[in-house]
Structures are given as C-alpha cells and as structure tokens.
Amino acid sequence: MVLSFRYNRIIFEILANKETYNLEDLLDDKCFVDAVKRNDKKALLKWEKELIAGNLDADLLAEAKLLVKLFEEEPGEEEEVDLRVQQLWVRVNDSVHRRRSRRWITLTAASAAVILLAFISLRQILQRSNYNEMRHAKEMLLSYQGDIGDQIMLIDGEDSINVEGDFAEIEHNEEERISINHKWVDKKSAPQEKVAMLRLIVPKGKRSFLKLSDGSTLWVNSGSQVVYPVAFNEDKREIFLDGEIYGDIAKDPQRAFSVHTERLEVTVLGTELNVQAYRADQKEAVVLVTGLVEVKPEKAKAERLTPGKMAVMEQNRLSVTTVNVQDYVSWKEGYYRFKNETLTTVAKKLSRYYGVEVTCDPDAGKLKCSGGIFLQDDLKDILEGLCISLPISYVKSDNDYYLQTNTN
Secondary structure (H helix, E strand, O other): OOOOHHHHHHHHHHHHOOOOOOHHHHHOOHHHHHHHHHOOHHHHHHHHHHHHHOOOOHHHHHHHHHHHHHOOOOOOOOHHHHHHHHHHHHHHHHHHHHHHHOOOOOOOHHHHHHHHHHHHHHHHHHHHHHHHHHHHHHHHHHHOOOOOOOOEEEEEOOEEEEEOOOEEEEEEOOOOOEEEOOEEEOOOOOOOOOOOEEEEEEOOOOEEEEEOOOOOEEEEOOOEEEEEEOOOOOOOEEEEEEEEEEEEOOOOOOOOEEEEOOOEEEEEOOOEEEEEEOOOOOEEEEEEEEOOEEEEEOOOOOEEEOOOEEEEEEOOEEEEEEOOOHHHHHHHHOEEEEEEEEHHHHHHHHHHHHOOOEEEOHHHHOOEEEEEEEOOOOHHHHHHHHHHHOOEEEEEEOOEEEEEEOOO
C-alpha cells in the first residue's frame, strides 16, 4: 500500500504529539480498556478530566470506547464491516507494541495508512449509528412550522398531551414514566433498539419546567420547542432546541450532554447555562452560569466558555464577551431583567413572551432603559410603566402595540 509523504507526515505528527492523547494512547492503556469493558464510571473519570482540561478530543474518546466495545459484541447486520475493522484493530495494536520500543522513529507508510483507515472506518460506524436518530430528531423539530397553539403540548409520534394553564411541570424518571404537574401518565416503553423521541411545545405567554431521565432540569421559555429522548442511551445525551432554555445539567463523566440548535452544538459535562436559539432570530446566544461548555458552530472553530461568558453566533461569526448572567437567566424566575437595553430589544422580548406584536418607531426604539418586568403582569400595565419611565406613548391596533416618541 502506498501513502503519500504528506499524509504519512500528518499521521506521524499526530502520534508524536505527547501533549494530548491520541487513539493509540487510549487503546494501549490496559486501565482504559478494562474500564470501558466493565463500564466503570469511576475509573473512566480520569479521561473525562483530561477531556475537560482540553488534553483529549471528545470524538476521539467516543471512538476509542466504541472500538473497545465492538470487539465484545456478536456480529450482526454490520458483520462484514466489523470484521474488516477488527482486522485493522489487530494491525493497529501490533503497531502500538512495536512503537513502544522505538517511540520516536517515523512510522512506515503502511502503518500510517492502517491507522488512517482505522480512523475513517470508526467515523463511518459512528456516523451510521447516529445518523437515523439525529435525522429523526431534527425532522421532529423542523416539521412543525405553523402556529403552535395556545396550550403546552407534549407530543410522542401521533399522540399528544395538552396541558392547561400558563406553566407545566414535566418529569421523567429512570423507569421511563412521565409525570405532568405531579400526576403520573401511563406510557408504554419504547422498543430497546429505538430511543423514543418526544417534542415539548411551549407557546407564547407560557413556560415549562422539564426534568429529564438523567436528572438534568430545563426551564423552557415561551415560544420554544425541545425534542428529547424518553431515556438517554449509554453513550450520549442529546437534545434539540428551537427557542430558549435554562439548563441545570446533571454531571455524568461517562456521557457529555449536547444541545443542538440550528447553527450551534453546545456540549457540557455538568453545568448551568442558558441557550437562546429561536430559528426566527438572526443570532443565537449561550450564557454560562457555572461549569464549562464548548460551543461549536457548524463551520467554525469551537470556543470554550467559563462562567460569566456569553457566546453569540451572528452572521456566521462567533464572538465571546463577559456579561452579568442574571440579565439573561432571570426569565426562569418569572421576570425579565435588563440593563441599558434599547427599547427595540425590550419590545421584542415582550412580543415573544406575550404572543402579540410590539414595535417601536425608529426614535423610540433607540431609547435605552434599565429595570425589570414581571411576566405575570398584564402587558398593558407593563407598557404603561414604560411610558411613565420614558418619553413615549403607545397605540393599540387590534392585538398589536406600537410605541412612539411623544411629540410635545
């Protein structure tokens, strides 16, 4: 087998870089292999810490775990592919042991090619196993593009549960049972080979609290949709969002937690954060309260956030700034807090929450204001309060409101 010098050099440089872990390091580590085979979360904590420290790539860790597990399973539909990967595994493993005695010697072109093919094969298997589930979840999120009605809905396939009132508390337990407003709902478990996906729809003017099967809790803001599994599988925890959530994510060193939006993938191991990603908006924002998250745009470099930082994706550009997190997460407590915001921004938040159109004339929209709005208050009371604080008045037309500067 012939491999160009360019690819040979790239593979060698990856393997020779000892500041970070690579695939061979993990597969050559008996403690790691044994921990994966036993599903020993405590023993695997070492590598999760390296993941947090930036010394280990999340995809590479997942590939190594999958490769270890592959060779313990019985051949199935992917028998031919698995056997080919097993042969690659043997050859890679042989090259690992040879490298122990001459760690700094350049790999031969054939060895580098085997390692490169192993990476490619592993990624293909990962992509195959995740593709259908990911596509199904995204289709669920995108399939409902009209008016989402005036009741909170929990949808499972063709079945749905409507929740009356302005607030819903939904809880999933480890037995895959569902509680809505403290009343258990009977639900048949999904087949083991398929993770049942649910869609939570929270219309404008309402909010919801959602406890997932892993213990993570989400506050879901008005005008939002969340697609999530009844129970997470053993390898990953993923949800899909159109709207805004505040998440308190349960720590699980074995499985990272990912929030997928239209433009971003936000990955955490255990943290509190706010994600705002309405498809109707031109930008998406992630605010970190505690912990550590990685924000990955579709076609840009990932950024890691520390507490008090906000990442904003706008016009295909990701920027990170320092913010007062309470200004962005207070909505889960039932009020909006804002400081030195334009009236246009405040009007947009009111429109989204109350489900009516609130707009400003150009001069009024530039006015800056600070304060708080209790979301339980009537919209007319809120607008009258703004008119007292600012030199503006409002005009009501049908169900819409127009804010304008005073002429006198």
